[in-house]
Amino acid sequence: MNLGSFTRHLGLAVVAVFVVAACGNTGGGGAASCSAAKTAKSAADCGGMDALVKAAQAEGKLNVIALPRDWANYGAILDGFHAKYGIAITSDNPDGSSQQEVDAIKQLGSTSRGPDVVDVGMAVALANTNLFAPYKVATWGDVLDSQKEPTGLWIQDYGGFMSIGYDSSKVPEIKSIDDLFGSQFKGKVALNGNPKQANAALNGVMMANLAEGGSLDDVSKGVDFFKRLKVAGNFSKTQATTATVKNGTTPVVFDWDYLSAGHGKDVPTWKVFVPSNAILGGYYAQAVSKDAPHPAAARLWEEYLYSDEGQNLWLKGLARPVRQKAMTDKGTVDSVAAGKLPPVNGTPQFMSDAQSTAAKNYVVAHWDAAIA
Amino acid sequence: MTVAGSPAVTTNVGRPFLGGRRFSLDWVGAVPYLAYVGLFLILPSVIIGIGALLDANNAFTLDNFRNLSRSYVVKATIDTTVLSAITAFLGAVFGALLAYAIVTGSPNGILRRLTISASGVLAQFGGVTLAFAFIASIGPAGFVYLFAQAHGFDFYKQDLWLFEIPGLDLVYLYFQIPLMVLVFLPALDGIKPQWREAAESLGGNTWHYWRHVAGPLLFPAFLGSVLLLFANAFSAYATANALINQGQPVLAQQIAGALSSEVGAYEPGFAKAIAIEMIIIVTLVTVLYTLLQRRTARWL
Numbered sequence: 045m046n047l048g049s050f051t052r053h054l055g056l057a058v059v060a061v062f063v064v065a066a067c068g069n070t071g072g073g074g075a076a077s078c079s080a081a082k083t084a085k086s087a088a089d090c091g092g093m094d095a096l097v098k099a100a101q102a103e104g105k106l107n108v109i110a111l112p113r114d115w116a117n118y119g120a121i122l123d124g125f126h127a128k129y130g131i132a133i134t135s136d137n138p139d140g141s142s143q144q145e146v147d148a149i150k151q152l153g154s155t156s157r158g159p160d161v162v163d164v165g166m167a168v169a170l171a172n173t174n175l176f177a178p179y180k181v182a183t184w185g186d187v188l189d190s191q192k193e194p195t196g197l198w199i200q201d202y203g204g205f206m207s208i209g210y211d212s213s214k215v216p217e218i219k220s221i222d223d224l225f226g227s228q229f230k231g232k233v234a235l236n237g238n239p240k241q242a243n244a245a246l247n248g249v250m251m252a253n254l255a256e257g258g259s260l261d262d263v264s265k266g267v268d269f270f271k272r273l274k275v276a277g278n279f280s281k282t283q284a285t286t287a288t289v290k291n292g293t294t295p296v297v298f299d300w301d302y303l304s305a306g307h308g309k310d311v312p313t314w315k316v317f318v319p320s321n322a323i324l325g326g327y328y329a330q331a332v333s334k335d336a337p338h339p340a341a342a343r344l345w346e347e348y349l350y351s352d353e354g355q356n357l358w359l360k361g362l363a364r365p366v367r368q369k370a371m372t373d374k375g376t377v378d379s380v381a382a383g384k385l386p387p388v389n390g391t392p393q394f395m396s397d398a399q400s401t402a403a404k405n406y407v408v409a410h411w412d413a414a415i416a
Numbered sequence: 417m418t419v420a421g422s423p424a425v426t427t428n429v430g431r432p433f434l435g436g437r438r439f440s441l442d443w444v445g446a447v448p449y450l451a452y453v454g455l456f457l458i459l460p461s462v463i464i465g466i467g468a469l470l471d472a473n474n475a476f477t478l479d480n481f482r483n484l485s486r487s488y489v490v491k492a493t494i495d496t497t498v499l500s501a502i503t504a505f506l507g508a509v510f511g512a513l514l515a516y517a518i519v520t521g522s523p524n525g526i527l528r529r530l531t532i533s534a535s536g537v538l539a540q541f542g543g544v545t546l547a548f549a550f551i552a553s554i555g556p557a558g559f560v561y562l563f564a565q566a567h568g569f570d571f572y573k574q575d576l577w578l579f580e581i582p583g584l585d586l587v588y589l590y591f592q593i594p595l596m597v598l599v600f601l602p603a604l605d606g607i608k609p610q611w612r613e614a615a616e617s618l619g620g621n622t623w624h625y626w627r628h629v630a631g632p633l634l635f636p637a638f639l640g641s642v643l644l645l646f647a648n649a650f651s652a653y654a655t656a657n658a659l660i661n662q663g664q665p666v667l668a669q670q671i672a673g674a675l676s677s678e679v680g681a682y683e684p685g686f687a688k689a690i691a692i693e694m695i696i697i698v699t700l701v702t703v704l705y706t707l708l709q710r711r712t713a714r715w716l
Contacts, residue, residue, distance in 0.1 A: 241672075241676065280556070281576075281661060282660065283662075292556075293556055293558075295557075412663045
């Protein structure tokens, strides 16, 4: 405990030295001071974007965690940030999970190895807001209210929509979710996981629910959909994996569109369909650690991710950046990269924490009996 | 005269100590075994048993056991027990026949050595690899199925039964039969050909030999093997999970479902209650086995 608080204070002291150095670098500007990088809630609090850049460069380092270079194009994003600002990035535990990211904040805190920023699943983001510092990027206004915490503790970054992926050489084209009851889909429709356990599968059931006229508050029509699909003999009880998609055991799969689109590498005839009446979003979220050892660099990283440049890099990795709609309206989106994603027309919906819990409870109680 | 009486009393008390068995140190030899069983069998069972009686706030509750009456757990209990019994029985019968076929052959023959090594490998061949081997061969996109379908034999016409309980029956037999061969072979090897010759020289026919000599000798070993196969199937998890992900027909899957969940369906106490249920079922089967064994010993 004492040692912990000692290291924390030491960390603060180190940061303070950096911050002083940063302010020294800004010269006689006076107003452009970033002594408050640790508590800055926006670039303006830091004296504007230029001051933030200078403060971050004075820190010279950024610690990120659990960012695989081949996931959502993070390799190019890390390189792009480094090339643009000359800040060295330490990328720890690239294949780690969301839980390991927040555990690292808890254990390493403000030590020089502590993560500055995290990219986590929503369940983890909502459960750990006490570890985050509020920060609003310059493009904050482009993000829907349902996709961010009002004070800026977390903000969704990229993700996608629940979709039905299918091998067009094995089954007819899917235009509506009710097409799945056709005789050519016998034993071919699978979920990516068990909805009692896997988030993607639970969202698959919710998507079917919305497509069948249900609401986010009541998932019963989704469970009923799969019950009828099972009775029709079309629902396969095995789990869809890359292997089962590749060998054709599961030619129709409910999964996130950006993951499903990846099956195209193995199965060239793979198509992805998002029903226009059931656009269910699932996004990851960014958050800045409140103990970030490099608070200015952490905030600059966020600004970079939510700039047009950062957002387009995600898009190239088949992930849908959160500002995609705003950028499409402004014409700044990378239209070639956007064209590779399955088309989506309509208004996206997002499950709230309470709705997700209600759906989970209903599914746990009714799923096994429904598809038995 | 109280002083005079005391030596007599002392002698009486001391006598069993001196002459009886209480000083025996025979039990010391069992200490490592008892410690092992205590550490790896009793202690975990007790920990699970206590955990099953606690709720999320570590307060005492019986809800976890009440929840065992949830329809999907009752169904999984029945399905798992029936599945284990069927594959144990069929595995034992076919495994015993196979083992007998080997025993009647040459003791150092290539067939015997091949079957034993293959059984040694296949008895341990389970989990995701085994499940996928079946999916890739007789699954709905497997080459065997596609070949059969092309030749007018569509064995999934009614139902995609590979991903239902019958599929588990089939796949489980793939490791149950080899395991039976391994555990039953020593018993068969113990049967001496001379006994058969003796039975024949006394005028007995094949039926007499099996009914009065080989049968009674082998039956306890056979029953014990069935029990082992039952427990083997009853505790299998990975194979079932890789084959049937939806509906969690196997009790071990229900435990996993209650223990780990991305979506927050986390009920550790309930998972432990299911584990206790499994322990009780295996215990019941073991008791049944013991009674049956005692009965058959008398009856035969």
